[in-house]
Amino acid sequence: MSKLRSSRIRLAGAAATAVLATLSLGACSNGSGVQDEGASAKVQPSTSTSQSSGASASDAGSDSSSNSAGSSNSAGSSGNKASTNGSGTAAHTPTSKAPASSDAKPVTCEGSNTKTVAAPLSRPLNHMLLTVTNTGSKTCYLYGYPAVRFGEAQSVPPVIEDSQPQAVVTLQPGESGYASVNLSAADGSGTNGHTVKSLSVYFQGRSGNGSVGTGAHPSLPAKGVYVDDSLKVTYWQQEMEDAIVW
Secondary structure: OHHHHHHHHHHHHHHHHHHHHHHHHHHHHHHHHHHHHHHHHHHHHHHHHHHHHHHHHHHHHHHHHHHHHHHHHHHHHHHHHHHHHOOOOOOOOOOOOOOOHHHHOOEEOOOOOEEEEEEEEOOOOOEEEEEEEEOOOOOEEEEEEEEEEEOOOOOOOOEOHHHOOOOOEEEOOOOEEEEEEEOOOOOOOOOOOEEEOOEEEEEEOOOOOOEEEEEEOOOOOOOOEEEOOOOEEOOOEOOHHHHOOO
16 A cells, blocks of 8 residues: 555656646747747837838938039039120120111201102193102101292292191101192183293292202103193192192
């Protein structure tokens, strides 16, 4: 009995020892596992941080390159400006000066700066058209009406007052002004009719008192023109149509 009891006690003790060993090993295994997982968890954020740092460094490098490129462009632009402006002073394109006021001031139209042509008209009947063209380099004013002398006449014919324009006729270089001459009465009621073969045209100044400058001597048809005491002229007109309606 004593041997059997002793054997059971030893078996029970061995079993208890085995159980304790198993529990100890399990406990150690679980603790290590948790610690290992904790260590690996710490490594992962470290790797992520490293990647983030790398990206930041890359971005910084890009920004640096961009800034460098921007600086380079700015420097290039500054260089271009410097080469364009030379000493750094803003370059100005020279502008042409306006002509002197004396050169631009209009003058009076007269024989020396115009050309006068006399042309008999078939319509209106017994009319002649005077055309004065500015041959000068300046604008000229054609004041009043033509003072005409046919042949050896001692006086000039009167003007048709109703033909006076609202403004002074102004001729740019190359432009023309007009006046018509009623040579004789269309119905034959005029007196002292005769044929003339020469004509002189004189120009009025701004005051309208007498002639200024030199006169013009336009040619007439070889057979001459017929005039009588009804002879009269219109004011100078800007348009030909306004001259031949009278």
